[in-house]
Amino acid sequence: MNIYVCVKQVPDTEARVQVGGDGKSIDSAQINTILNPFDEFAVEQALLTREQHGGEVVALSLGDDGAAAAIRTAMAMGADKGIHLKTDQSADDPLQVGKELAGQIGGSGVDVVFFGKQAVGNEHGQVGLIVAELLAVPAISEVSSLEVSAGSASGKREIEGGSESFETPLPAVFTTQKGLNEPRYPSLKGRMAAKKKPIEVREVTLDEPLLTVEKISYPPERSRGMIVGEGAAAVPELVRLLKEEAKVL
Amino acid sequence: MAINVLVAVEVRDGELKKSGREGLGLARKLVEQAGGGEVAVVLTVDSAAELPARLAAAGADKVLVALRSEFANYCPGGFAAAVAAACANVSAAVVIIPASALGKDLAPRVSARLGAPAASDCIEASFADGKLTATRPAYGGKVRVTVSFAGEPAILCIRTNVFDTLPADSSRNAVVQDLPVELGEAELKLKITGVERTSGERPDVSEADIVVSGGRGMQDGENFALLEQLAQSLGAGIGASRAAVDAGWRSHGDQVGQTGKFVSPSLYVACGISGAVQHLAGMASAKVIVAINKDAEAPIFKVANYGVVGDLFEVLPALNEELSKQS
Structure with a gap:
């Protein structure tokens, strides 16, 4: 099978995030970056699919020089090849990114494409679905179980308080989330091998964004509340406060 | 300038989800800010029944009904x-x-x-000086990003439990129209073949008005029975920290936080949750936060409105008993 996995390098979830001096960007200088945690499930599922059906896993990432790190991690886990769609544009608009990815993936004879369900950072969770829609192939988001066979796939996607079962022909796009699989750690051997695998760099120019960042600010700080008391003795007063002061019970 | 606003509402098991009324509340506000216009709803169902009348009462001027047998499921x-x-x-x-x-x-x-721009997970939106802006949390809630939109329509995907609904007004009327939808092979390739409920009677953590949540301090999956009992008496959904999910005590659908669900309930009760920044990302927009933790220095107390320092295995049974006494 011809398998693509789209990955993104994102700020570490533990990183302190500082608003840039212009008030509409993030100061990225001090931020450690990692492979998007949801993309780990996508890479793992791509590798499992290859192990079952044979073929090749291509890791694709769009972004500046830093994007190559996401491809290297995917390769260290086991992806065969990498494609780096290189641009220094800010790429904050999911439609702008989706159009470029669809243009690059379309016509490649792909059978399945995996994405993480969203990238921590921007948190839009749109690009995988946009790519599928533009390629006119089915997309299933937030997949929690998946069975791929020749020409078709079935599985489940999560909804509030349960799941939906689906069936789809291939080619198709899947966005992955926690619970789908247990992503493997890149082995030392995998990391060494990744250095020798090819990354094809394609310079790209994105369409003008339709979604524009006007301002980035910090959320209002929650002020520290009160300690009602210690142990079980505090319970009657807690309940009274929730009823009479906060009025939430 | 007048603007028309369309709201796509969600119907499950024949019932209108509350999120639809929240969407209508926002739509009416935007139309008012723009100086007039119409609020329309698109209803994608296999049977409309009383839904158009309820949508009119919730703020719709027009209801477009796309009625198809394929729309029994999503x-x-x-x-x-x-x-x-x-x-x-x-x-x-x-x-x-x-x-x-x-x-x-x-x-x-x-x-x-x-070919229109969409902003996900909006928590604020307003129309001023002929321009729509929307604000959404990003970087795990560490910042808020305000965006503007070029071209129409602007698509706002809005976080549930955040926007105000309007009081139901049964004297309001809406124009109800059939909306023909042509479905080609491409639209029907993917089939949703069934829906399975796993949460029982309990509301999902992302929809619940009250959430009780357990972390590492719960020590074992079986101890969540204490939270089940609390959730039962409060009509609450049950959440969990990443630690509790990774330990296998709860399913990942319950996880609240940056790599789980983002929730905005009116009350969030954090039990044995220290308050890692990734967890706070998922629940800091709750209206009232209660923390029960034996470590007085735990970061969760920095965001909690009400804290109880103590062993949750003493506090939770006492809380369950107090609530049963009062009900």
């Missing part, structure tokens, strides 16, 4: 086609879609079909 391509057709029908300047599992799946499809 039909991704079909729903996207219906929303696109409804947009054209009412010349919508803004489309509002709930950021539910269904809406988060639907909004990007509509965006791609219409």
Whole structure:
């Protein structure tokens, strides 16, 4: 099978995030970056699919020089090849990114494409679905179980308080989330091998964004509340406060 | 300038989700800020029954009913086609879609079909000086990003439990129209073949008005029985920290935080949760936070309105008993 996995390098979830001096960007200088945690499930599922059906896993990432790190991690886990769609544009608009990815993936004879369900950072969770829609192939988001066979796939996607079962022909796009699989750690051997695998760099120019960042600010700080008391003795007063002061019970 | 706003509402088991009324509340506010216009709803169902009247009472001027047998379950391509057709029908300047599992799946499809910009998980939106802006949390809630939109319609996927609903007004009337939707092979390739409920009677953590949540301090999955009992008496949903999910005590669908669900309940009770920054990302927008933790220095107390320092295995049974006494 011809398998693509789209990955993104994102700020570490533990990183302190500082608003840039212009008030509409993030100061990225001090931020450690990692492979998007949801993309780990996508890479793992791509590798499992290859192990079952044979073929090749291509890791694709769009972004500046830093994007190559996401491809290297995917390769260290086991992806065969990498494609780096290189641009220094800010790429904050999911439609702008989706159009470029669809243009690059379309016509490649792909059978399945995996994405993480969203990238921590921007948190839009749109690009995988946009790519599928533009390629006119089915997309299933937030997949929690998946069975791929020749020409078709079935599985489940999560909804509030349960799941939906689906069936789809291939080619198709899947966005992955926690619970789908247990992503493997890149082995030392995998990391060494990744250095020798090819990354094809394609310079790209994105369409003008339709979604524009006007301002980035910090959320209002929650002020520290009160300690009602210690142990079980505090319970009657807690309940009274929730009823009479906060009025939430 | 007048603007028309379209709201895509979600119906499950014949019932209108509350998120639809929240969407209507926002739509009415935007129309008012813009100086007039119409609020329309697109209803994608296999049977409309009383829904149009309820939508009128919740703020709709017009209800477009896309009635098809395929719409008994979520039909991704079909729903996207219906929303696109409804947009054209009412010349919508803004489309509002709930950021539910269904809406988060639907909004990007509509965006791609219409070549229109979409902002996910909006918590604020307003129309001023002829321009729509929306604000959404990003970087795990560490910052808020305000965006503007070029071209129409602007698609707002809105976080549930955040926007105010309007009081139901049964004297309001709406124009109800059939919306024909042409479905081609492409729209029907993907089939949703069934829906399975796993949470029982309990509301999902992302929809619940009260959430009780357990972390590492619960020590074992079986101890969540204490939270089950609390949730039962409060009508609450049950959440969990990443530590509790990774330990296998709860399913990942319950996880609250940056790599789980984002929740905005009116009350969030954190039990044995230290308050790692990734967890706070998922629940810091709750209206009232209660923390029960034996470590007085735990970061969760920095965001909690009310804290109880103590062993949750003493505090929770006492809380369950106190609530049963009062009910």
